[in-house]
Structure formats: structure tokens, C-alpha cells
Amino acid sequence: MRIAFNKPVETIPLYCDSVGYDWDQPPIHRLNGYYAYHWLQTQSGSGVITIDHQSISLEPQQGILLRPRVAHEYHPTGGSPWKVSFLTFNGTLCRSLADFLKLGDYLVINQFRLN
Template identity: 45%
Template sequence: MEDHPMPIYFNSAPVDFPFQFDSIGNNWDQEPTMRPDGFPVYHYLQTQEGSGILTIDGQHYTIGENQGVLLAPGIPHAYRSVSGKWITLFATFSGSLSPYFSALFGSSHLLFFENEKAATIRKLIDQAVLHHQETPVDSQLLSQECYQVLLQFTGGLQVNPSKQPAWEKYIRPVLASIHTRYMEDLTADALSREVFVTPQYLSRLFSRYLGCSVYEYLTKFRLSKAKELLVSHRGRKIQDIAQDVGYTDASHFVLMFRKMTGMTPSEFRKIN
């Protein structure tokens, strides 16, 4: 196997674009890597030559040529070469819209890609690596290319979280509580007590499987219900809808709604 140049580039944009490569590289002579706390952002790894083994929760996944995997943030993992050199390409993702990546990719903490899909991702990453080499770097173009890569991740092969013991024991019952009792005075502390774990542990599990904290999931779910009510019950007052979805303080509801959507509940109602 011939030697390869090993380019790696990190985000240097002076402003926060919606989608950004936090880091990106190809032709990488991959060394054994262990991350007991996972990676802080979404991380994609693909084999160019050779093959590697990814280990998560004691399970081993082989990543052969023209195969790749997207890992959610905070998932403890390790990977190494099967034998000899393992040449990879990779990208990690950030940007102002990164809190919503989990909604784009789904609930699985692992997504696998192969064949034509992996070939398309490789082509896009190779192209972005070339554009990182230009002077000056066109950050807006790279943001657009990052978005094109992220779009490829919507059709990955999922590792079904429902087959994971932690999902069944902790995540599923908490989701059921949120979905049926979101209008009540729910908190992350109260939900963690329902499944007999600490709030910190439950939030780590939510981050692992859903890409967000318990509080973030509860907030997003409540506000999605608020959107439905704003459109379907146009005569109902904003403060009443706030209470309908679990907010006793209408001003806090308006603040959170604006933070999530960029507009007030009244403005949302007007354009819908």
C-alpha cells in the first residue's frame, strides 16, 4: 500500500455559519483511537483502504472499504485497524444549527453508509478538503458543502436503539412520560426519579441516543405542541397555550419559543 499525504483542516471561519466542518481530512493513516467520553460533536469516519473495527458497548463493527459510520456526540467508542494500514477520511460537524442535527439524523446513535452513498460522501469530503487548501478560504462555500454532506446522512442504516437495554429501561419510559404529560410540571430531576437514576446519568443517556439533554427534548416537544395549538386554536390566548404545554410563566414561554423559532408565538400564528 503506497504512502499518502495526510491533510487535516480545522474550522477557522470568523463567524458561525449554520453548517460547518469542525474538522475534516482524508488519506489519513488511521491510528488506534479510544474515546471513553465520546466525541463532543457528530463525527463521520469512512474507510478508503484496508479496514477497521469500531467498538461500542462491547459490540464490534467492521468498517471495510467504501463503508463509513456517523457517530452521535458523547458516545464512548474505540476503533483500530483490522491489520496493517487503515486509510480513512473523516469530518466533524458544528455550526449554529448543530443543536438540530439530531432531528435531521434520527434517534440512532450510529448510522452506517456503504456503496453509492459512501462514494458520494467521499466525493463531497474530498472536494471540501481541496477547498480548505485555497487561500483565502471561502467559508460560505464550505458551509454549503458541509450541508450537502449532512444531507447524505438522512438515509443511513440505523442500529436500532430499541434493542439496547438502556433504551428500554430508561429512555422509553421517560419519553412516554414526556409525550403524555408534557402539560404537567415536569422537570429533568422528576423524570430521572421515575426511572431511579440521577439526572446527570439520564441526560448522558439522552445525549447518547437522542443527541440532546432531557431538558432540551422536553422543551422541543412542548414547543412543537405549542405550534400545533397556535394554528389549530387561533382564538386561544397565548398565555393559555403556554399553560397547555406546561409553562406557568407566559413570558418564559414566549422567550423559549422565540429562541427556538426566531419569532414570537403571535408572529408564528400570523404566518401560519
């Protein structure tokens, strides 16, 4: 399931652009990246994301946070569907949050669970 929101007409500190879960992820090619920050996490199956000619496997409970406009592509691997959760967000507060996390172009989290 995917839910997309309208971009706010005012400048605000933080807003959600889209959110999804239990999403059967198809291949994506973004030569100019995405315009917002993007969290992508594997629920089941597996996938590979390629950034700057580096391939990163995303297995269950692994995720990646991407800065806006970072060129990337990703696709499922293996024979089963790649089910993901994702969140895209932006706002004036995001640069400070990214600096706090020491976020370069991306940050891989090897195990992320919500209990």
C-alpha cells in the same frame, strides 16, 4: 492529511471542526466520545469500531456517523494500513439534521461513494 479549524466564537448553524483524507488511522479510545458529530469512512484496509460493546467492521467504502459524546474506540484490522477519510462538524443545525436522518447514537452506511 488532516486539517483542523478553530471553533467559532459565535453560535452558527453549521461549522467544520476537522477534515482529513488518506489518513493512516491509528487506534483511538474515546471514553467520553468526541465533542462534535463525526463521520469516519474507510478508503482502504479495514478497521473495527466498538460502541456499547458492539463491534462494527468498516471495510472500504463503508462509513459511520457518530453523535457527539458517544463513547467509542476503533483500530485497524488486518496487516495493511487502515486509510480513512473523516469529517467532524457541529452547530445549531446539527440536531435537526440528526433528527431528519433518524440518527441514534450512530448510523452505519454500508456503501458510500463520491463519483
